[in-house]
Amino acid sequence: MPTESGSCSTARQAKQKRKSHSLSIRRTNSSEQERTGLPREMLEGQDSKLPSSVRSTLLELFGQIEREFENLYIENLELRREIETLNERLAAEGQAIDGAELSKGQLKTKASHSTSQLSQKLKTTYKASTSKIVSSFKTTTSRAVCQLVKEYIGHRDGIWDVSVARTQPVVLGTASADHTALLWSIETGRCLVKYSGHVGSVNSIKFHPSEQLALTASGDQTAHIWSYAVQLPTAQPIADTTQQVCGEDEVECSDKDEPDVDVDVSSDCPTIRVPLTSLKSHQGVVIAADWLVGGKQAVTASWDRTANLFDVETAELVHSLTGHDQELTHCCTHPTQRLVVTSSRDTTFRLWDFRDPSIHSVNVFQGHTDTVTSAVFTVGDNVVSGSDDRTVKVWDLRNMRSPIATIRTDSAINRINVCVGQKIIALPHDNRQVRLFDMSGVRLARLPRSSRQVFK
Structure with a gap:
């Protein structure tokens, strides 16, 4: 009996303590809300030299941060x-468990194990919420403006790859599911x-480093090397497209004033049929x-799991x-060294070294x-590297144990590209958006997206 009454007394004390603790937390929360609400009202009402658009953006960002912390507080x-x-x-x-008592050491071990699991869950919650807030800051650190300059319309199906020639004349190449590859005047x-x-979908196109040759890969289980000779037309003045300017946060540009194009412009092009x-x-x-x-060797990647x-x-x-x-999903070669990287659905990518002619390492x-x-x-x-796990990672060839930067997105990543001169990463997503990042993982812009159902 003394044991039972003591335990009841202890339980009541713990319950009262928990009530008072919960009450103090609620009071603290309400007072904090009062304190945070006052500066925001003052900020909205006071005179400021900031443009109204900048002020509204700041208020929206502060509101988002407040909501994130509120959710985090409730979860905690x-x-x-x-x-x-x-x-x-x-x-x-x-x-008492079946009349037997647990030793103090056993009870402490069990409590410590369970508490550590919840602590890990708490840390994960903190990390996830904090990463959202940091991501919000990243999206506003640099606001580049992207402008639609030119459209290349002519394919009859989806475009899988885009490439630019490395020699004069500089042309644009596109590979399409309509079984063709087209070369364009930029x-x-x-x-x-x-x-x-x-006779199958053309999945990629790459230009020879020094000659007018193109390499295309196809669903017909082959890769073709073909020669081209083009004469660039005289460039026309670029039309005023100021209405097409899109900021980083805009999703798409309107094409209401432009007529739909449904003309097979590729039918007038010289056609090459034999590689x-x-x-x-x-x-x-x-x-x-x-x-x-x-340019003396070429590498191919296939769904037969080999390169x-x-x-x-x-x-x-x-x-x-x-x-x-x-x-395999992709392959790429180093621009100055005999290195090849292949990626796969097995969640890995492999680096192949052919710098030593006698052996190759992986x-x-x-x-x-x-x-x-x-x-x-x-x-x-x-x-x-980009993945369907919605991340892009930047690696250092000299130490590839862990990435030097990680970009987390809200959609799976398709075939990525890197602007060599400015070190800009272009990420096409499954949700039809293309975002630009720098090599440190900071988002720079989002490309304007046309609403018209044409293949470009």
């Missing part, structure tokens, strides 16, 4: 209640050459292909790169939790 209160409930239950179990938007040698060389050895879709530095290295002049298979457990990187959709080199010593 719930976690505290769970911890107190758990401690009470453990204390009750410590009184200045005028006119189609210059159509390649129709594939110079056909690279054959894969047993599945060839999803990507690229030139090694120097193959070919001699361009003879079309002979030099190496078959095996090791991925699932389909390093496997497991930095993602879902399909790695692409991994590309930059001019320096960095690799940028």
